[in-house]
Amino acid sequence: MKIGYDAKRAFLNNTGLGNYSRWLIKAIAAHYPGNEYFLYTPRIKLNSRLSFxxxxxxxxxxxxxxKFFTSWWRSKGIVKDLKRDGIEIYxxxxxxxxxGTDKSGIRSVVTIHDLIxxxxxxxxxxxSRKIYEAKVKYACKVADKIVAISQKTKDDIIELLGTDAVKIEVIYQSIDPIFTITQSEEQKEAASSKYNLPAQFLLSVGTIEPRKNLLLLAKALKYVDVIPxxxxxxxxxxxxxxxxxxxxxxLINRAIFLHDVEFADLPAIYQLASAFIYPSRYEGFGLPVLEALNSGVPVIxxxxxxxEEAGGPHSLYVNPDDEKDLAEKVSLILSxxxxxxxxxAQGLQYAANFAQDKLSAQLMQLYKNL
Structure with missing residues (x-):
């Protein structure tokens, strides 16, 4: 098969959507080398995460x-190139x-991450909200199949957009394999020294924005024995x-904010943590939770x-407005x-459900069915 991908985020975004795009492209190319995969991007930007x-x-x-009108190309003009390249699925x-994809004879799939x-x-x-809504509604209408990255996202698509459930398939996202590798003591010591990390600490990873709800964790520190x-x-x-x-x-002396951590250092930082806290109010999946489980770190x-889909039944969960419950659960893990x-142990076992070979097989089966 010749399969085309909207690879803009893979080339130009280093966070959530970019991570998903790079993971999927790499996994499908590695496990199914018999096909050709075309990566369509309005421009190329040097990115070490694309070394694969x-x-x-x-x-x-x-x-x-x-190099002009690249937004138009991505939203419409690209269809001519898809036909030129003989793409069977986009x-x-x-x-x-x-x-115009729906009138091109090319089968189409769209991944919906969330309806935040x-x-x-x-x-x-x-x-911005109106633009997002228009794009998502159109994509869900014309796509032959919709990939939802969690059951929660599928439920939201059905409820908020009125999409037929039969059209939607839940295929979870996996993590970069770097998080499944146990870091050596030398690697951990190097990361600890580089970022001046304390001997024990709670860890939170993610863009510091209101939805991620970091303030809840800040409030919980009042009720937790001294740990950074x-x-x-x-x-x-x-x-x-x-x-x-x-x-x-x-409490300001108990918080350390790191804004420029190199991706290669993240596994060591995870593995040095005493617990991982992710109090986000809303996520499409919550990839950092899965990264923490694979790193052998207990999750709240x-x-x-x-x-709960990302963390499994043996992680702990709290109301996103209850800092005292969060503090109690942190204290429980520490004591x-x-x-x-x-x-x-249970987290590592649960994380195996999201292995790349399993998820790429589900994706390839979807393509074959189309």
Missing amino acids: LSQYKNLITITPES HGLSHELPS FMRLPGNFGII LVVVGRPTKYLDEVKQYLTANN AATGSCL DNALKQNMI
Whole structure:
């Protein structure tokens, strides 16, 4: 088969949608080398996370002929190139499909990660929200198949967009294999020294924005015995609110914020943590939770979206507005080593459900069915 991908995020985005795109492209190319995979991107940007492209001869990168009007090319003009290249299936990896795909004779798939802009509209400007809504509604209407990255996302698509459930298939996302490798003591010591990490710490990873709800964890520190918190993630204005609370409550010295952590150092940081906390109010899947489980770290996450799907039955969960319950669960993990070790063992076992070979097989079966 010749399969085309909207690879913009793979080339130009280093966080969630980019991670998903790179994972899927790499996994499908590695496990199914007999096909050709065309990566369509409006431009190419040097990115160390794309080093795998040179390893697979079945990956072909396509850019538009002109550097002008690249947005139009991605949203409509690309269809001509798909026909030229003999693409049989085109997969939009981030919520959208180009106009005219449904009339091109090319089968189409779209991945919907979440409907956050509909569930939490206050987090988006009205123009951005309308654009997202129009793109998602169109893609779900014309796609032959929709991939939802969690059952929660599938339920939201059915409820909020009225899409037929038969059209939607849940295929989870896996993590970069780097998180499944046990780091050596030398690697851990190097990361600890590089980022000046304390001997013990709680860890939270993710963009520091209101939806991620870091303030809940800041509030919980008041009720937890002295242990530092390390936060890894890109800052936004929300960080000022978190720091103001920490300062007002004499907790600022217990928080360390790292905004420029190299991706290669993340596994060691995870594996050094005493517990991983992810109090997000809403996620499409919650990949950092799965990264933590694979790193052998006990997880506490918030209820209300899909994090139970990512964390499994042996992680702990709290209401995203209950800092005292969060503090109690943190204290429980820190004080009960038997519980902690059981959570680690069960978490590793649960994480095996998201192995790359299993998920890429589901994806390839979807393509074959089309």
